[in-house]
Amino acid sequence: MPDREKVIKGLECCEKANNCGNCPYDGECAKRGFALTRDAIVLLREQEPEIVRCKDCKHYDQDTQSCNNGLDGIFLPDWFCADGERR
Numbered sequence: 001m002p003d004r005e006k007v008i009k010g011l012e013c014c015e016k017a018n019n020c021g022n023c024p025y026d027g028e029c030a031k032r033g034f035a036l037t038r039d040a041i042v043l044l045r046e047q048e049p050e051i052v053r054c055k056d057c058k059h060y061d062q063d064t065q066s067c068n069n070g071l072d073g074i075f076l077p078d079w080f081c082a083d084g085e086r087r
Contacts, residue, residue, distance in 0.1 A: 002039035010036040052084030053077065059085065 006024045013023040023036075054060045055077035059069035067075055069083050 002042050004043060007036065007039045007043055011040065050086075051080050052086050054079045054081075054084070056086055057081075057084045058087045059083070 009024050054067065054075045055062070057067070057069075057080075059067050060075065060077075061068055062077075065074045065076070067073075067081070069081075071081065
């Protein structure tokens with residue numbers, strides 16, 4: 001996993017100037033930009049919330065195909081919601 005502080009410093013450096021000399025990513029600008037972008041994407045993906053499908057949610061009733069979390073309707077097992085909690 002990339003170092004979060006290194007990524008933040010690299011993004012701040014790139015925001016100020018293209019080649020400020022204080023960037024923690026060594027090397028020429030094109031290589032530095034690629035490494036910085038790759039590391040930033042990895043960090044963002046790790047911060048994405050986990051999607052819990054209805055069939056795996058503790059609020060889902062398999063028999064009635066409904067959500068016991070106060071939502072009305074019939075929900076397919078592969079559907080999901082923002083309030084899903086894994087069983």
